[in-house]
Amino acid sequence: xxxxxxxxxxxxxxxxxxxxxxxxxxxxxxxxxxxxxxxxxxxxxxxxxxxxxxxxxxxxxxxxxxxxxxxxxxxxxxxxxxxxxxxxxxxxxxxxxxxxxxxxxxxxxxxxxxxxxxxxxxxxxxxxxxxxxxxxxxxxxxxxxxxxxxxxxxxxxxxxxxxxxxxxxxxxxxxxxxxxxxxxxxxxxxxxxxxxxxxxxxxxxxxxxxxxxxxxxxxxxxxxxxxxxxxxxxxxxxxxxxxx
Amino acid sequence: xxxxxxxxxxxxxxxxxxxxxxxxxxxxxxxxxxxxxxxxxxxxxxxxxxxxxxxxxxxxxxxxxxxxxxxxxxxxxxxxxxxxxxxxxxxxxxxxxxxxxxxxxxxxxxxxxxxxxxxxxxxxxxxxxxxxxxxxxxxxxxxxxxxxxxxxxxxxxxxxxxxxxxxxxxxxxxxxxxxxxxxxxxxxxxxxxxxxxxxxxxxxxxxxxxxxxxxx
Amino acid sequence: xxxxxxxxxxxxxxxxxxxxxxxxxxxxxxxxxxxxxxxxxxxxxxxxxxxxxxxxxxxxxxxxxxxxxxxxxxxxxxxxxxxxxxxxxxxxxxxxxxxxxxxxxxxxxxxxxxxxxxxxxxxxxxxxxxxxxxxxxxxxxxxxxxxxxxxxxxxxxxxxxxxxxxxxxxxxxxxxxxxxxxxxxxxxxxxxxxxxxxxxxxxxxxxxxxxxxxxxxxxxxxxxxxxxxxxxxxx
Numbered sequence: 035x036x037x038x039x040x041x042x043x044x045x046x047x048x049x050x051x052x053x054x055x056x057x058x059x060x061x062x063x064x065x066x067x068x069x070x071x072x073x074x075x076x077x078x079x080x081x082x083x084x085x086x087x088x089x090x091x092x093x094x095x096x097x098x099x100x101x102x103x104x105x106x107x108x109x110x111x112x113x114x115x116x117x118x119x120x121x122x123x124x125x126x127x128x129x130x131x132x133x134x135x136x137x138x139x140x141x142x143x144x145x146x147x148x149x150x151x152x153x154x155x156x157x158x159x160x161x162x163x164x165x166x167x168x169x170x171x172x173x174x175x176x177x178x179x180x181x182x183x184x185x186x187x188x189x190x191x192x193x194x195x196x197x198x199x200x201x202x203x204x205x206x207x208x209x210x211x212x213x214x215x216x217x218x219x220x221x222x223x224x225x226x227x228x229x230x231x232x233x234x235x236x237x238x239x240x241x242x243x244x245x246x247x248x249x250x251x252x253x254x255x256x257x258x259x260x261x262x263x264x265x266x267x268x269x270x271x272x273x274x275x276x277x278x
Numbered sequence: 279x280x281x282x283x284x285x286x287x288x289x290x291x292x293x294x295x296x297x298x299x300x301x302x303x304x305x306x307x308x309x310x311x312x313x314x315x316x317x318x319x320x321x322x323x324x325x326x327x328x329x330x331x332x333x334x335x336x337x338x339x340x341x342x343x344x345x346x347x348x349x350x351x352x353x354x355x356x357x358x359x360x361x362x363x364x365x366x367x368x369x370x371x372x373x374x375x376x377x378x379x380x381x382x383x384x385x386x387x388x389x390x391x392x393x394x395x396x397x398x399x400x401x402x403x404x405x406x407x408x409x410x411x412x413x414x415x416x417x418x419x420x421x422x423x424x425x426x427x428x429x430x431x432x433x434x435x436x437x438x439x440x441x442x443x444x445x446x447x448x449x450x451x452x453x454x455x456x457x458x459x460x461x462x463x464x465x466x467x468x469x470x471x472x473x474x475x476x477x478x479x480x481x482x483x484x485x486x487x488x489x490x491x492x493x494x
Numbered sequence: 495x496x497x498x499x500x501x502x503x504x505x506x507x508x509x510x511x512x513x514x515x516x517x518x519x520x521x522x523x524x525x526x527x528x529x530x531x532x533x534x535x536x537x538x539x540x541x542x543x544x545x546x547x548x549x550x551x552x553x554x555x556x557x558x559x560x561x562x563x564x565x566x567x568x569x570x571x572x573x574x575x576x577x578x579x580x581x582x583x584x585x586x587x588x589x590x591x592x593x594x595x596x597x598x599x600x601x602x603x604x605x606x607x608x609x610x611x612x613x614x615x616x617x618x619x620x621x622x623x624x625x626x627x628x629x630x631x632x633x634x635x636x637x638x639x640x641x642x643x644x645x646x647x648x649x650x651x652x653x654x655x656x657x658x659x660x661x662x663x664x665x666x667x668x669x670x671x672x673x674x675x676x677x678x679x680x681x682x683x684x685x686x687x688x689x690x691x692x693x694x695x696x697x698x699x700x701x702x703x704x705x706x707x708x709x710x711x712x713x714x715x716x717x718x719x720x721x722x723x724x725x726x727x728x729x
Contacts, residue, residue, distance in 0.1 A: 110635035121630035125648045135634035167725050341709035343670035346681045353694035436564035463574045478562035
């Protein structure tokens with residue numbers, strides 16, 4: 035579904051992504067973790083062409099991200115994204131946030147878009163907030179709306195860029211619950227997160243990145259249980275984030 | 279190539295005009311700053327009534343066109359002093375009081391830009407309001423204000439051209455006189471545009487550099 | 495100070511009529527200038543934030559020209575110089591056949607001058623919208639114009655609304671410069687009444703009152719616009 039083939043990216047002298055090669059299959063949930071500055075956010079933003087890269091290839095559903103055969107807009111209809119800071123549109127109500135891309139990108143009729151929005155609001159449990167504005171919602175509610183907004187275009191793949199790291203602790207679970215349900219429905223997901231509990235329960239694979247390279251890429255059970263086979267940096271990282 | 283020798287012939291006349299524009303600008307900046315500081319002090323130390331008076335002053339001067347202000351003082355200053363004073367004096371009075379309104383608002387915004395916690399900390403440390411302003415607030419506000427002061431001075435430099443309406447020979451008026459006398463409208467006005475453009479562009483670039491220095 | 499007050503003369507003909515006619519020209523200049531300046535300034539402001547380098551340079555030059563030359567000089571250039579540079583027949587039409595040439599040149603000068611200022615305002619407003627918003631719009635497959643139209647501009651407009659209304663007040667005030675090329679707008683009329691009657695206080699006072707009225711109305715408009723546009727916040 036997503037294939038990375040020797041992907042390299044530089045920011046001036048800074049080598050942000052080093053020779054990334056891996057595959058995400060249909061229905062897989064891949065958790066990407068690593069210290070800050072390890073390139074994990076950049077990596078998933080390359081998948082929907084929000085970031086560019088200098089060499090190598092990324093294929094999404096078999097088509098190169100940079101291919102002229104498919105526009106960036108067409109690619110992004112297939113790949114939904116959820117941001118760390120939600121990035122809901124503050125000037126639009128919740129329901130309009132979910133409808134706007136359906137209207138202008140997919141050219142759906144208002145009624146059709148709204149019907150889809152209502153179903154998604156049910157799915158994230160926020161039907162009663164349809165008329166509210168983002169700034170009146172809690173962080174957890176905003177992030178659930180952001181997930182609904184991304185799902186409104188019926189994507190095949192969902193990218194999550196640290197979806198819970200801007201949230202107060204008591205709101206993290208409501209968002210992870212929505213993501214867990216999504217995974218159970220068979221959505222292909224790449225999730226940048228430090229929520230190791232979520233990774234353990236939901237992920238099919240865990241990728242650990244450091245300094246722009248993939249250090250580990252293995253099944254969830256291997257990652258957490260077979261700690262002897264893990265690299266030193268992985269163990270150090272896990273010790274740090276699991277110590278309390 | 280158009281013949282521009284007539285500009286060279288009139289260089290000293292034009293230069294005197296430019297000098298008058300720059301002098302008026304300097305007078306407006308200095309006088310306006312003095313009035314602006316006075317207005318802000320009134321705001322800070324006289325309570326509600328003082329604030330209302332300053333609000334009204336600022337509102338009036340920002341609501342009416344500068345030309346009308348110039349007319350007002352051209353007509354009123356001699357009347358108040360009881361003797362004719364000429365366009366120059368009345369123009370300086372007009373620019374001083376007009377710019378004072380704008381400068382007081384820049385000062386106020388600059389002081390406001392310093393976080394309220396700083397004033398509280400200074401008061402809690404035993405300073406009085408005047409000391410807090412002098413030693414804590416003002417030093418922090420000044421770097422934010424200086425570039426805006428200078429930008430306002432560039433606007434003022436352009437605005438001094440309005441003394442045209444009371445026949446003071448500033449740069450634009452001098453240009454107009456020559457343009458009409460020599461019948462060379464196109465070349466004369468084009469040159470004047472270039473002079474103003476280059477002066478303001480250089481000044482703006484200077485202000486930008488200053489801003490970057492402060493930002494470091 | 496020795497002065498004979500006579501406020502009632504403002505109600506006498508022809509002075510009352512002059513003032514009202516002046517107010518009419520002031521409003522007409524401001525509105526015509528604004529109607530041209532707003533779309534022009536918006537377009538140039540968008541070009542200032544464009545990803546194309548030459549569009550940025552070109553629009554930057556446009557803004558710097560109209561902002562670094564005094565409006566009065568710009569007005570003289572439009573009035574005295576531009577008709578000379580136009581093709582003969584167009585120049586002749588401009589000078590001879592265009593009804594109210596002073597009015598139209600003044601409105602044009604005001605429009606271009608104001609468009610430069612509005613462009614800077616729009617540039618600042620567009621750049622003040624957080625980058626994440628642009629990314630979110632991109633991520634849902636919106637094109638550049640779609641993102642601008644539905645996501646970025648609505649937020650930028652809310653940010654620049656207060657300075658935008660004060661720009662309108664500026665064009666009203668700046669329209670007074672039209673008196674130098676012979677448009678009998680409000681300030682010109684009050685000056686003329688002063689000339690005829692030597693009652694400067696009353697004449698300039700009336701003009702001042704009108705300008706203050708315009709400023710007050712604009713303040714009210716801004717407050718109510720702000721109220722309708724401000725996004726509801728939970729109490």
